[in-house]
Amino acid sequence: MEKMRRSERIAAITKTLLERPRQLFSLNHFTELLLSAKSNISEDLGIIDETLKSLGLGQLETISGAAGGVKYVPGLRGELSLEFLNQLCGKLTNPERILPGGFIYMNDLIFDPYISSKLGEVFATRFSQLTPDYIITVETKGIPLALMTAHSFSVPLVIIRDNSNVSEGSSVSINYVSGSTRQIHTMSLSRRALPEHAKVLIIDDFMKAGGTARGMMDLMAEFNAQVLGIGVFIGTVEPRTKLVDNYVSLLELERVDGLTREVIIRPSQTLRLKTKEV
Amino acid sequence: MEKMRRSERIAAITKTLLERPRQLFSLNHFTELLLSAKSNISEDLGIIDETLKSLGLGQLETISGAAGGVKYVPGLRGELSLEFLNQLCGKLTNPERILPGGFIYMNDLIFDPYISSKLGEVFATRFSQLTPDYIITVETKGIPLALMTAHSFSVPLVIIRDNSNVSEGSSVSINYVSGSTRQIHTMSLSRRALPEHAKVLIIDDFMKAGGTARGMMDLMAEFNAQVLGIGVFIGTVEPRTKLVDNYVSLLELERVDGLTREVIIRPSQTLRLKTKEV
Numbered sequence: 001m002e003k004m005r006r007s008e009r010i011a012a013i014t015k016t017l018l019e020r021p022r023q024l025f026s027l028n029h030f031t032e033l034l035l036s037a038k039s040n041i042s043e044d045l046g047i048i049d050e051t052l053k054s055l056g057l058g059q060l061e062t063i064s065g066a067a068g069g070v071k072y073v074p075g076l077r078g079e080l081s082l083e084f085l086n087q088l089c090g091k092l093t094n095p096e097r098i099l100p101g102g103f104i105y106m107n108d109l110i111f112d113p114y115i116s117s118k119l120g121e122v123f124a125t126r127f128s129q130l131t132p133d134y135i136i137t138v139e140t141k142g143i144p145l146a147l148m149t150a151h152s153f154s155v156p157l158v159i160i161r162d163n164s165n166v167s168e169g170s171s172v173s174i175n176y177v178s179g180s181t182r183q184i185h186t187m188s189l190s191r192r193a194l195p196e197h198a199k200v201l202i203i204d205d206f207m208k209a210g211g212t213a214r215g216m217m218d219l220m221a222e223f224n225a226q227v228l229g230i231g232v233f234i235g236t237v238e239p240r241t242k243l244v245d246n247y248v249s250l251l252e253l254e255r256v257d258g259l260t261r262e263v264i265i266r267p268s269q270t271l272r273l274k275t276k277e278v
Numbered sequence: 279m280e281k282m283r284r285s286e287r288i289a290a291i292t293k294t295l296l297e298r299p300r301q302l303f304s305l306n307h308f309t310e311l312l313l314s315a316k317s318n319i320s321e322d323l324g325i326i327d328e329t330l331k332s333l334g335l336g337q338l339e340t341i342s343g344a345a346g347g348v349k350y351v352p353g354l355r356g357e358l359s360l361e362f363l364n365q366l367c368g369k370l371t372n373p374e375r376i377l378p379g380g381f382i383y384m385n386d387l388i389f390d391p392y393i394s395s396k397l398g399e400v401f402a403t404r405f406s407q408l409t410p411d412y413i414i415t416v417e418t419k420g421i422p423l424a425l426m427t428a429h430s431f432s433v434p435l436v437i438i439r440d441n442s443n444v445s446e447g448s449s450v451s452i453n454y455v456s457g458s459t460r461q462i463h464t465m466s467l468s469r470r471a472l473p474e475h476a477k478v479l480i481i482d483d484f485m486k487a488g489g490t491a492r493g494m495m496d497l498m499a500e501f502n503a504q505v506l507g508i509g510v511f512i513g514t515v516e517p518r519t520k521l522v523d524n525y526v527s528l529l530e531l532e533r534v535d536g537l538t539r540e541v542i543i544r545p546s547q548t549l550r551l552k553t554k555e556v
Binding site for chain 1: 284288292322325384389391418426428429434439471
């Protein structure tokens with residue numbers, strides 16, 4: 001009977017913690033929810049922590065003291081991330097994905113909730129040293145990845161619009177030059193979407209010359225925000241010099257050849273090296 | 279020792295199943311992952327199922343036979359859904375949310391990954407009898423809710439664009455008249471985003487006259503898709519007659535008064551009644 005209760009508690013605690021990564025839950029939360037003593041809950045947490053670590057899926061972090069508690073910190077083990085990214089590369093090299101203009105069709109992948117949530121975990125693992133208050137993206141295709149990254153950090157998502165929208169109140173707009181098409185675009189963000197001096201992490205699906213990311217940086221400066229990092233799903237190898245520094249791309253796209261129907265794409269070097277070190 | 283192993287298995291199985299709702303996992307998947315006998319895994323699944331049910335958070339569904347397995351079916355107990363929706367109503371009635379034009383600012387809520395994931399569970403519970411192949415939305419504000427609903431169903435999300443986009447190949451466009459502003463807009467969807475004859479569930483953040491939903495229905499007809507249902511987060515009480523039938527709104531918005539600074543909003547009647555019946 002005692003055995004049963006432990007198992008049930010573990011199922012309940014696992015669901016609660018994993019549903020809100022990096023969110024601190026007090027031990028009292030669980031003692032009240034599960035009508036169990038603190039010592040039991042502590043042991044349960046130890047078991048869950050061990051299991052997550054042994055599977056390479058993250059860990060629990062315990063903070064002691066009156067304001068303390070426990071939280072689930074996602075962290076995909078290096079080779080699991082790499083395996084997952086390699087699978088995606090396998091799909092992306094399918095010549096049927098090649099679109100006119102040298103683009104690759106990838107909406108079926110980045111709009112898949114399982115894939116985007118896994119990529120969110122990969123981003124959260126890669127940026128695990130950062131503590132952003134907000135995840136920032138610009139509409140539209142980066143939204144699923146950015147939302148799932150926000151989920152892994154348990155912080156709100158802020159979506160920059162590519163025009164100003166009546167239903168969001170006063171907004172700040174900037175013009176930016178798209179690095180690849182050299183066209184001038186506008187992006188804007190509602191004043192109330194982001195407080196001043198926030199710490200933000202920018203997430204997007206694709207970077208070529210970095211014009212859009214540069215625009216987001218400039219817009220963030222208007223809000224006196226501190227940009228802690230930039231993460232993109234796919235970055236092109238060329239041009240080597242982007243309009244922003246210090247971005248992280250999960251995959252690097254070397255070539256899309258519309259004539260030979262060839263796509264060359266691979267996990268980024270930093271990720272490959274990181275995994276080898278381990 | 280045996281006790282420890284069971285607890286660890288439960289933590290691992292819970293994480294695996296909850297991460298991919300409605301996705302069928304064979305028992306072999308777990309016997310291999312956890313190096314444990316089928317009989318043990320079956321008992322573990324029973325414990326997890328009991329726990330989820332007793333907490334009102336869904337259940338496991340077991341399918342027997344060679345192609346069988348187990349899946350987690352999200353299902354928020356009625357009063358938990360209602361409590362959550364009531365909390366959101368409390369936030370939405372804050373007069374500071376009133377924007378010029380009688381709009382309510384709610385991006386901070388619907389772009390919050392925890393809130394949108396809970397709303398996804400509420401939609402999945404409300405539409406639990408449906409088996410959509412795809413969740414459909416139109417950019418931009420409905421995307422987080424639609425993605426999280428797609429996550430709860432473990433099906434892909436398809437995003438209709440409000441203009442045609444170069445990087446998605448050939449697309450089908452339709453014109454539609456926004457029910458509230460009477461303006462003509464265009465929405466389009468890449469040909470390859472949706473196969474013919476798919477079963478779809480439409481999810482959006484807001485419905486007033488239903489013009490956008492009507493447009494989505496029309497666009498779906500171009501793909502010979504079968505629209506199983508329409509779910510919106512907030513529907514206005516007026517106009518009573520919408521341009522689409524059979525939609526489900528989680529909240530009903532009766533009034534936004536810019537002068538008296540009053541917002542009247544509540545969980546929809548069907549949800550309130552459903553809960554009372556239980």
